[in-house]
Amino acid sequence: MDLSQPAIDIINPIKTSVFELFKIGPGPSSSHTIGPMKAAYDFLQLIRSDFEEKCNSVSKIKCQLFGSLSATGKGHGTDRAVLAGLLGWLPESTDPEEFSKLWDVKVHDININEQKSIVFHESDIIFDALQHDFDFSNTLIFSLRDENDTVLCSKKYYSVGGGFIQWENWEEPEVGTPPYRYRSMGELKKIMADTNISLHRIILENEKAISGLSEKEIYTKLEAIIEAMCNAIERGIYAEGVLPGFIKLSRKAPRVFKRAHSMPNTPDSFLIFLNAYSLAASEENAAGNIVVTAPTSGASGVIPGVIYMLRHHFHHRTKHIADSLLASAAIGFLVKHNASISGAEAGCMGEIGTAAGMAAALLAYAAGYSIDVLEMASEIAIEHHLGMTCDPVGGFVQIPCIERNAVGAVKSYNAYLLASSGDPGKQKVTLDQVIKTMRETGRDMSTKYKETSQGGLALNLTEC
Ligand code: SF4
Known part of the structure; x- marks a missing residue:
């Protein structure tokens, strides 16, 4: 295909870089x-x-x-x-x-x-x-x-x-024009159908144009991101103690990890391992240590948990995980541009909901499923986070955030199982519809549930 002649000419296409979604930096909240x-x-x-x-x-x-x-x-x-x-x-x-x-x-x-x-x-x-x-x-x-x-x-x-900043009179910076122009999953799927090009290749070609980086440089950065995610988990599963702040919340990832290790290899132990990995990265985030926004710091346990599982339990190679991470970025872009990935704008459905949708897409892509299954997996994951409020106790990214990452990772795995066992042709809700619903729900949500600690658990959990 001639890259200068896109299948659909979209005005104002998505031009966000993969490295704006996945950023290495200190926790606990990218915004x-x-x-x-x-x-x-x-x-x-x-x-x-x-x-x-x-x-x-x-x-x-x-x-x-x-x-x-x-x-x-x-x-x-x-x-x-x-x-x-x-x-x-x-x-x-x-x-x-x-x-x-x-x-x-x-x-x-x-x-x-x-x-x-x-x-x-x-x-x-x-x-x-x-x-x-x-x-x-x-x-x-x-x-x-x-x-x-x-x-x-x-x-x-x-x-x-997600760590993005703008300023008064900010204008979208000039970046290269992506060869594949889309703003919705419907448009993205049409490009894939017209060109027969894989999702990760589309995101990769766009990234080359947007960032000016070579393919080799992009993979080098993706590998650094995957290593940083895994490093956070490996620190977190052995780090005992209490997290910073007046809540005095004890880390639980080491205990959960030990429990998984002590069990026979069963579906339960699989889920406990996944929980432990997501808890570990989230607790590192809560401690203010180095994590990767995915797409935010508050949600920095969901995708890393799933990636660690793919690497250590399914033995996927880093290159394959990097390709799947590129594919998952498409979901983050669509939510960022059509709703919000910020807890302050959309509540927790914008953070953990988006992360779970991306993780479900990552799992479907890594397993080799079609774009229809990938869409269905991410749609299911996001749909069942709709309306989730952001009410961090004491303003710390600990309660409910840490467990919410673990539950989000498990939910993304379940969404992937539901999609890969179901019939995408019979799925009534599209990803674009659920993202539109997220935008409208976020707009209607009271400000007190948008990362202000003025409502919900933040008010009711006064004794810590
Ligand atoms: S509750 Fe709020 S701060 Fe915590 S993970 Fe969700 S969006 Fe982030």
């Missing part, structure tokens, strides 16, 4: 840690590039957090992420141990250039209004101020979910 860290890093670059002209009288930097960043930012470590970004750290290269110790020191020097540094105090991060009129719930405003607290310059950022 509360990776996004704010990137925003702070961007602001640092801005003031570094513009410092001479504007800012000789600068004496401080302030960061105001709004919406759920204000409501749950303390529990999610948003303040630590902001500081890390202002220190010039990036999520993918952050040392988890150094990161965890950042606020042991309450005052830091932000180096602007060789001559100038600005003293930054913990109190320079302001947990501001929960309700506001900005374009996105998770808003940050960084400002440079003089000694009278007069704002010399400022920039407003939005953490829009």
